[in-house]
Amino acid sequence: MKQPISLIVNGERYDTLCQPNLTLLEVLRENLQLTGTKHGCELGECGACAVLLDGEPVLSCLVLAMECAGQQITTVEGLARGAELHPLQAAFADHGAAQCGYCTPGILLTAKALLERNPCPSRSEVREALSGNLCRCTGYLQILDAVDAAAQVLREEQR
Numbered sequence: 001m002k003q004p005i006s007l008i009v010n011g012e013r014y015d016t017l018c019q020p021n022l023t024l025l026e027v028l029r030e031n032l033q034l035t036g037t038k039h040g041c042e043l044g045e046c047g048a049c050a051v052l053l054d055g056e057p058v059l060s061c062l063v064l065a066m067e068c069a070g071q072q073i074t075t076v077e078g079l080a081r082g083a084e085l086h087p088l089q090a091a092f093a094d095h096g097a098a099q100c101g102y103c104t105p106g107i108l109l110t111a112k113a114l115l116e117r118n119p120c121p122s123r124s125e126v127r128e129a130l131s132g133n134l135c136r137c138t139g140y141l142q143i144l145d146a147v148d149a150a151a152q153v154l155r156e157e158q159r
Helices: 024-031 087-094 104-117 123-129 141-158
Strands: 003-009 012-018 050-053 056-059 072-074
Touching (some): 003 024, 012 024, 050 104, 056 104, 087 104, 087 141, 104 123, 104 141, 123 141
Parallel strands (some): 003 072
Antiparallel strands (some): 050 056, 050 072
16 A cells, blocks of 8 residues: 655655555656666665665665655755766766766765765775675776766865
């Protein structure tokens, strides 16, 4: 039996009905039509479905939507600043870090959480933070370079 739920996604409130056993991933994609969050393994092993829940990365395939009521959810659709790309998005484009793009939304959000916690991470800290996000295309070097570049831009913006 479907139940009402209110979710705050990318700063907007969404009211919808869903089965209590639906994951946040399913509700984001199917009910709210926010398809930037990707279906990957649905086992919590690939990171393609990562979103931010109150600023922390979570695997939306492992979280029930009902558990997220009242929390701030950020998807890749909420990353840009209006018409301007977030520095991470711009750096991914500039460094060729998004090839097929399937893993990119989860990596972007995971990197965003890292840079908010640690604006000057070492390369090994970036690797560790992104270790739950699998990419089959890039070999990761471009991704690491893009996160480093975005961190520098964000630090300069803070000055």
